[in-house]
Amino acid sequence: MARAERKGEDMSETTTQVRERATGDADLLRAMLEIRFFEDHCHELFAAGLLRGATHLGQGQEAVSVGFCRALGEGDTMTCTYRGHAATLAMGAPIDRAFGEMLGRQGGLCDGKGGSMHLTDVSVGALGAFGVVGAHLPISVGAAFAAKYRRSGAVNVCFFGDGATNIGAFHESLNFASIMKLPLIFVCENNLYGEYSPLAKTTPIERLADRAASYGMHGERIDGNEVQEVLETARRLVSRAREGGGPALVEAMTYRQKGHARSDPGAYRPPGELEEWLERDPLTLLEARMLSSGSTREELESLRTQVKEEVDAALARAQSWPEPPAGARFEDVLAA
Amino acid sequence: MARAERKGEDMSETTTQVRERATGDADLLRAMLEIRFFEDHCHELFAAGLLRGATHLGQGQEAVSVGFCRALGEGDTMTCTYRGHAATLAMGAPIDRAFGEMLGRQGGLCDGKGGSMHLTDVSVGALGAFGVVGAHLPISVGAAFAAKYRRSGAVNVCFFGDGATNIGAFHESLNFASIMKLPLIFVCENNLYGEYSPLAKTTPIERLADRAASYGMHGERIDGNEVQEVLETARRLVSRAREGGGPALVEAMTYRQKGHARSDPGAYRPPGELEEWLERDPLTLLEARMLSSGSTREELESLRTQVKEEVDAALARAQSWPEPPAGARFEDVLAA
Amino acid sequence: MIVTIRQALNRALGDALEADPDVFIVGEDVAGNGGVFKVTDGLLDRFGADRIYDTPISEQAIIGCSIGAALSGLRPVAEIMFADFAAVCFDQLVNQMAKIRYMSGGQTGLPVTVRMANGGGGAFAAQHSQTGEHWFLNTPGLKLVAPSNPADAYGLMRAAIADPNPVLFFEHKSMYNDKGELPEDPQVVEIGRAAIVRPGESATVVASQAMVGKALEAAEQLAQRGVSLEVIDLRTIAPLDYETVGASVDRTNNLIAVQEAPVGGSWASTLVTEIVGRHFESLDSAPAVVASDDTPVPFGEAMERAWLPDADAIVSAAERLLKV
C-alpha cells in the first residue's frame, strides 16, 4: 500500500524497541513515561494553540494500555478510541510519527489525514483509533475472526470506555465474539466518566465486568493503575484466548486526570476525587514499587530524564516536518 | 389526524369488547380463538394467492399476547413486531380492519399502507408493528417515558423475539429504560428460533431472562403457553411498573407452529419437536383446564363455532372493501 | 439585540419549553453540562430535571425515546451532538421516524425535533466533520432545516418544535459564535421558505449554513467588478423551496449551488436537477455546483481548508458561467 515509500518511515528515528515487549518494571515504566510525556506535550501544544481539533488525553490511564499491549506478540492486533494515543504508542508506533499526526504533518502516522482521534499504525498491529463511540468493537471482532479463520494464534485487544458499554455495538460485539469463541480481549477502561457524566448517571449497574454474563463470557474487574496487575491479567487472558478459550471482558478501574477533551475543566468532579486519584497515579505506583524493590531515586530520575529527552526530540523532529500539500487530500480514498 | 373520517371506522363491525379486558378463562379462550382463526385464515389466504407480501404468523404464541394485553388498561400501550397480528388483536383492534389491512384494503387498520408487518391501531394503544428487528424497543422506551413524564400511570408492553435480543437496540433500550425507571415490560417471546436459526446457534446463553441482570432489571422466565400464568405475571409486573417499580424483562417460552414466513416449511426443526409443542398448544392447554374445572365439551365447541363465525364474517366484510385508489399513496407522508 | 447563533438557539429552546409543558430536551450531557456545544446551557437550572434529560451514550434509544414520546403526544427535542453520529441511529431516523405516520395510514403525527452539530472546518477529521443532511434526502417523511444566522436559528427552531412532523435540525458547528440581530420579539420562520439574502441580477447563488457567508463574500468581490450575484440562503433543505430559487433563476438566468459536501446524492444535485427540469429555457449556462471534493474530510490544515469551498471557488464558477 505504498507504505514503504512514505516519508514518515524514513524520517522517523524513534526506535520501536517496545515491540520486543520487554516487561521488567523499568521497561514498563519507560513505556508509561513515553506516553505521559507525549500526552503532556499534547496538552501544552494545544494550550499554546499549536494543536488543532479535538484532543482527548489519557494521563492516568497509561498502565492499562501498557499492561495489555506488552502482553501481546508479533501478529497480535489492537483497536482503540479517540482517547487512544497511549494504546497506539504502547503497541510500538513511533513517537515522532505520532506527534507528526497530531500536528497534521507529512510523515505523521496517517500522513496528516487522521489527526488526534485516529492515530493508526497497522505495521505494529495498531489497526485504528475510532471516533464514534463503540464503533471499533465490531471491527475488533473482525480482526479476531481473521485470527481464528487463519488459525494464526493471534489475539486482538479492544480498548474502550465505560460509557461505551451502553451503546448497541458493544452488545452485538460481545455476543458475536462469544458465540464464535474469538480470541479477543475486550478491555473497558472504566475512568468513571463518559464525557461529563459519572457512570452511575447513565448505567444502572456498578460493575461493568458483570455484563460479560449476558454473553456467557469470562469477565473480571482489575486495578487498572497497577501495571503489573494489568500485565498479569493480560497474559493470562491472552494465552487463554490463543489456546481457543474465547473472549473475555476486563474492566480496568482507572481515572482520567485531564478533562474529557481540550475545553473541559472537569468542573463536574466531586472535590478531592482528582487528588485521591493523583495519589494512585500509575507512574507513582510503579515507581514506589521499584523503589521498594531496590531501584534508587537517581536511577528513576535518570530514566525520566532520558525518556523526556527522547520524547522532546521526537516532538522536535515532527515539528520540523512539512504539512502535507492541499492536493494530498485527493489521495487514499480508494486503493488502486 | 383525520382518523374519524376514515372509512374503516364506519365499516368495521367488530365489537372491540376485548378492551374491557375480561379475564375469565372463557374470555381468554375467546381472545385466543379470534387470533388463531385470524392467523389460520391468513395462512389459507396466502396459500390461495390472495395475500400479497410477507406473512409472519403466530399460531402457538397466542397466550403470550393475550395474557399480557389483558393485563393492560385504558391508556396503556403496546408495540410489537412483524409477527404482531396476535398482539394487535389482543389490544382490541377490530378483526375486520385487521383483515382489511392484510388485504391492502381501504378501511384496513392502516388504510392499506402498511400490510401484514405493520398492523397498527393507535386508538387501542397498539402503537405499531415494526419490520426491522429490535427497532421498536427504543420506541416503547419513548411511550413509557411519556407515561412517566405525564405521571399518567400508563404502562407499555413491548413484544419481541428471542433473536432480537442480539441486536444493539435491545441493549440500549433495556439500559435506558432501567436507568430512567420507566414503566415498561419487555416481553421476549422465545419461540426457539430466529428465522431458521435455533437460539443456541446465535446466542451463548440459554436463559435470555438472565440478560436483565446487565441492566439491574428484574427478569424472569415463564411458560408462555399457559395463558393464566402469563396473565398472572403480567398483572404483577404491570402493577409494579405503574407504582414506579420500573421495567422488567420477561422471557415467555413458546413455539412458532408455522414457518418463519410464508415460504418456510420449517425443515430445520428436529423431528418430533413440532409435535411435542402442538401437544402444548396454548388453546389445548386452556381448554383442558376449563374442562377439568367444569366446562363441557359442548360449551367449548359452541364457543369455537361462534368465534369462528365472527372471524369468518369479519374476513368477508374486509374482502368486500375496495382497494385504495393508486392516488391514495400521496396521502399520510406528512401531517398538515 | 445582537446575539450569537448559540444564544438564539438557547433562547428558542427556552421559549419553547416555557410555552408548552409537552416540550422536553433529551440527549447526552445536555442537562448538567448544557451540551457539548453549550446550546442547552442553563436550561436544566431553569426548567429542572423533569424537562431536561441526560442520557447514556445510546443514540438509538435517544431517538426511539423521542419517537415513542411523540407518538404519545409529547414534543421531544433530541440532541445527537455531531451529525456524523446520526449514522448510529440511522434506522430510527429513516426507517422508523420518517415512515411511522405513513405505514399507519396517517394515524399519528410525529412532532420530533432532532438537533445535530454539523459540518467541518474545526480539524475534527472524517468522523466529526460531515454535513449530515445529504444522507436523508432520499427519505420522504422528514423535514430538514439548517439556519445560517441567529434570527433564522431562533425562528426555525420554534417552527421545528411546533411542527407535527419530524424535523432534523442542523447547526453548523463553525457558526455557533456567529453574531446577528435577534428582535426583542423574535418570530417563527416558516419551514420550506428560502431567503434572498442579497438581491442581484447576473446569477443566482444558492447556499446553506457556512456557505452563505462564502457566497456573500464572493458577491461582494464580484460587485466591485460590476457583476451582481443574487444570494439565496436555503434555510430549509427539505422540502427545497423551488419557487424562490426558480423565480430567481428566471430573472438571473444562471445558477450556482454551493455546498459543503461532495456532489453525489446531495441537495445541490437535487436542486440543480429540479431547476433544470423546470427552468431549462431560462438558463443561459449550465448550472454550476461548487462543492467539496469527493473525499472524506481530511484532518491536516491545508487539506481541510482546500476541501471546504470558499469565496474564490464561487467567484471562479461565476466567471466561468458569466464569461467575465
Add this chain to the structure above:
Amino acid sequence: MIVTIRQALNRALGDALEADPDVFIVGEDVAGNGGVFKVTDGLLDRFGADRIYDTPISEQAIIGCSIGAALSGLRPVAEIMFADFAAVCFDQLVNQMAKIRYMSGGQTGLPVTVRMANGGGGAFAAQHSQTGEHWFLNTPGLKLVAPSNPADAYGLMRAAIADPNPVLFFEHKSMYNDKGELPEDPQVVEIGRAAIVRPGESATVVASQAMVGKALEAAEQLAQRGVSLEVIDLRTIAPLDYETVGASVDRTNNLIAVQEAPVGGSWASTLVTEIVGRHFESLDSAPAVVASDDTPVPFGEAMERAWLPDADAIVSAAERLLKV
C-alpha cells in the same frame, strides 16, 4: 447457458470461494438455509462451516467483522438481507468502512463486499422495499454496484470480491428469477462501466436494476413509432460512468434517467447534474427524471404499482422531451 440472476450470483460466490481461500461468507441464515433469498444455497455443503458463517441478528457486528477481517487481509462477503437494514449498521458502512483507509493515510485496503436485496414490487411495504443505494451517494470511499442480468451479476460479483475497496452490492429482489445467458466461462465485469443495452439515436435513457427492463419496454414501444431510444444500464452506481452516458448524450442530445426511488439525493439527480454540467451545449431539452413518488413505499397493490416507474412513464417523458 441460460440461468437466473440468483444462479449467476451463486455461481460467482462459489467460484470466488474456490479461487481464493481468503474469501468467506457471513450473514444471517446464509449457511444452513442458503440465505433468505437462497443466493448462498449449497455453499455450506460445498465449502463447509469454516467458510460460510451464520450469525446472530447483529448487523453492526456482521459489517464490523467484515471490516476487521479485511483489515487482516481476508475478503469477506457479507449479506445484509434487505437493503433497508443497512440503516441499522449505517455507521459501520459510512463512517468506518468508507473512511478507514483515508483516515489512516492509505495504510490499508478494505476488500469487503456487502450484498443486499434491494427494491420494491413485492408488497413488503415501507421497511423492506427501498432501493438502498441512494443513502450512500454522498459518502466517498464506497463503490456501489447493481446488476440487471445474470452475466453482469456474475461479473460484477467477481469484480466486487476482487476489488481492494469496499463494494456495496445491490441485488434487486424482484429480479432473482430473471433469466439470461451466462457463458461457460463467465467473465469479470469491470466496476465503473455502464453498458449500452440498446443503441438508439433520439434520446439516452439511463436506468438501473428493474428499471432497465422498463426502459427497454419503452424503447420497444417507441420504436414502433419511429422513435429510437438508446438504453444504458448503469451497472455501477458509484462511481458513475459519465463517459459512456456523456458520449451517448452528445449523440442523442436528450437524457432521461429512470430510477426506482424519489428524486431527492438520488443517483439520477447526481447524474443529471453532472451531465448538465459537462454536456449542456449538447442538450436539446431539459433532462427528465422518471422517478418514484416522494413517499415511502406503500403496501396496497394499486398504490405500490403506481409508485414504481413503468414503461408508460418513460414513454411519456420521451414524448415530452422529443415532442412526439
